[in-house]
Amino acid sequence: xxxxxxxxxxxxxxxxSEERILAEARRIxxxxxxxxxxxxxxxxxxxVDAGLVMHYFGSKxxxxxxxxxxxxxxxxxxxxxxxxxxxxxxxxxxxNDEPTASLAVLRSMLTNADAADRFRAAGExxxxxxxxxxxxxxxxxxxxxxxxxVHGVIAERYLLRLTHLADASPEQIxxxxxxxxxxxxxxxxxxxxxxxxxxxxxxxxxSVKPR
Amino acid sequence: xxxxxxxxxxxxxxxxSEERILAEARRIxxxxxxxxxxxxxxxxxxxVDAGLVMHYFGSKxxxxxxxxxxxxxxxxxxxxxxxxxxxxxxxxxxxNDEPTASLAVLRSMLTNADAADRFRAAGExxxxxxxxxxxxxxxxxxxxxxxxxVHGVIAERYLLRLTHLADASPEQIxxxxxxxxxxxxxxxxxxxxxxxxxxxxxxxxxSVKPR
DNA sequence: CCGTTCATTCTACGGCCGTTGACCGGCGCC
DNA sequence: GGCGCCGGTCAACGGCCGTAGAATGAACGG
Numbered sequence: 001x002x003x004x005x006x007x008x009x010x011x012x013x014x015x016x017s018e019e020r021i022l023a024e025a026r027r028i029x030x031x032x033x034x035x036x037x038x039x040x041x042x043x044x045x046x047x048v049d050a051g052l053v054m055h056y057f058g059s060k061x062x063x064x065x066x067x068x069x070x071x072x073x074x075x076x077x078x079x080x081x082x083x084x085x086x087x088x089x090x091x092x093x094x095x096n097d098e099p100t101a102s103l104a105v106l107r108s109m110l111t112n113a114d115a116a117d118r119f120r121a122a123g124e125x126x127x128x129x130x131x132x133x134x135x136x137x138x139x140x141x142x143x144x145x146x147x148x149x150v151h152g153v154i155a156e157r158y159l160l161r162l163t164h165l166a167d168a169s170p171e172q173i174x175x176x177x178x179x180x181x182x183x184x185x186x187x188x189x190x191x192x193x194x195x196x197x198x199x200x201x202x203x204x205x206x207s208v209k210p211r
Numbered sequence: 212x213x214x215x216x217x218x219x220x221x222x223x224x225x226x227x228s229e230e231r232i233l234a235e236a237r238r239i240x241x242x243x244x245x246x247x248x249x250x251x252x253x254x255x256x257x258x259v260d261a262g263l264v265m266h267y268f269g270s271k272x273x274x275x276x277x278x279x280x281x282x283x284x285x286x287x288x289x290x291x292x293x294x295x296x297x298x299x300x301x302x303x304x305x306x307n308d309e310p311t312a313s314l315a316v317l318r319s320m321l322t323n324a325d326a327a328d329r330f331r332a333a334g335e336x337x338x339x340x341x342x343x344x345x346x347x348x349x350x351x352x353x354x355x356x357x358x359x360x361v362h363g364v365i366a367e368r369y370l371l372r373l374t375h376l377a378d379a380s381p382e383q384i385x386x387x388x389x390x391x392x393x394x395x396x397x398x399x400x401x402x403x404x405x406x407x408x409x410x411x412x413x414x415x416x417x418s419v420k421p422r
Numbered sequence: 423c424c425g426t427t428c429a430t431t432c433t434a435c436g437g438c439c440g441t442t443g444a445c446c447g448g449c450g451c452c
Numbered sequence: 453g454g455c456g457c458c459g460g461t462c463a464a465c466g467g468c469c470g471t472a473g474a475a476t477g478a479a480c481g482g
Contacts, residue, residue: 010449014459033322035246038439049461054441056459110318110370111244119371138383144375145364145387152363153356159321160330164355172349176356176395183390221479225429249469260431265471267429 018056020046025067029104034064034112061114068108068115070101072122075129083133084146084185087126088174091150095170098158106151107159123147134185142184149180229267231257236278240315245275245323272325279319279326281312283333286340294344295357295396298337299385302361306381309369317362318370334358347398357395360388 008016024045028037039060043050057063073093075086094102105122108115130143153173157165165173219227235256239248250271254261268274284304286297305313316333319326341354364384368376376384 010457010459013449017459033246035244036322039441040439048459050440051442051462052460060440107321110321110366111247116371120373138379138387140375141379141383142387144367144373144379145384148363148367148373148376149360149391150363151367152359152361155321155366156355156359156362160327162331162355162358164351165359168352168355172352173356176349176353179394180360180391183394184387221428224479228429250471251469259429261470262432262472263430271470 017046017048017052021048021053021056021063022067025063026100026104029064029067030100030107032107034108034115039063064104064108064112064114065118068101068105068118070099070105070118070122072125075126077129077133080133080135080185081182083130084181085178087130087146087150087185088178088181090126091153091177092170092174094150094154095157095173103158106155123151130185136187146181146184149177149184153177225267228257228259228263232259232264232267232274233278236274237311237315240275240278241311241318243318245319245326250274275315275319275323275325276329279312279316279329281310281316281329281333283336286337288340288344291344291346291396292393294341295392296389298341298357298361299389299392301337302364302388303381303385305361305365306368306384314369317366334362341396345396353395357392360391360395364388 021042025037025042028042028045039053040050042063043053046053053063057066073090075083075090077083078086102122105115105118109119110116127140127143127147130146131139134142136142153165156162232253236248236253239253239256250264251261253274254264257264264274268277284301286294286301288294289297313333316326316329320330321327338351338354338358341357342350345353347353364376367373
């Protein structure tokens, strides 16, 4: 017990190496994406040999799977307004502490099928809870749009680092998005509910007259 | 009879081959992204040898540059409401006819620096015009959020093919996003924030030169 | 009709990558 | 204290990729 710092046991040593490899893998996958990340690079960043990475994780795909494990954070249920606010809060959290594992998934999802599946799976519970909370018949489209907004913002802030998005404070972003989220999560304010289908009114809202 | 169909001139032949290569390159780049697209695959899809692709385009990077050339479609100026509506219309167009070249850029932007630059450059004029039309001091953050929403929706619809987004009609998506766009493009409705546009007449001539 | 150009193909090189299997040396159990 | 397990390294293989350059044969200009 007290010797832990003096002489690490073999199991400890192994766990440490695995953790170091995983941490570097997450970092590099998030930075370069799946394809451009090489096992050799991960190994060298972790200070070990590439063979060891193979030995511990089996393959590059499995390494990615382990590195990209991300706990799907669930949304509490409630009214559509509450769920929209919860989604905003969740976004705020992700804008504050930048979870590397989910960035690795995001960075890789466009070029790696496994990452794409992982991305879908990670977003699914949120999507379902959003859908359930939204009282219109097009609830899943609305929920999908909310999800798309969240991911678009995160991607452009952290992966593409568009300056105005990267510089802004999370609070500022959230405050600006709140009306968006409310308008998507709740049916038009004039009318509380009802089987409003996708509107079939033939009149296009061609000219929006600003009062 | 006419020699046009019987025997194509050498220049014609070359132009045809180049076009075929470019078309296949766009398609495959859009489908697989930069890294996973190989010159050999493009060549074989176009029915030519890989060396020919090199000969005509110089390198994989240059081929990508040519395949990813996308005309930046400009937004007309106007009030913030009008510009928001124009952005919606532009989104609708992109949701309708799925321009392969810009999908190639989108698919590759997270793993290829050149594609990322190209993406930034393609979005910049829109971003500027949005920013100019929005009368608040956080205009460029608002404009960036609008841009992020557009790209998030396109990416999840065409690249990740999330079912609810892929199945929805462009009109449906646009109608749901309209309130979002308006709330981002215009300052909070309760307070005009230092007098919005002292002159009630919008910039009289639809000036072709914004500056 | 001949020499040249040029579209196109073929072959090959060098490099990087994922993955493998042999090998080594110290920890840990009996 | 000896021996086996195991963390860890090393060298190598096969494959794919971008790219270069020579070779070929048909179109073209004079």
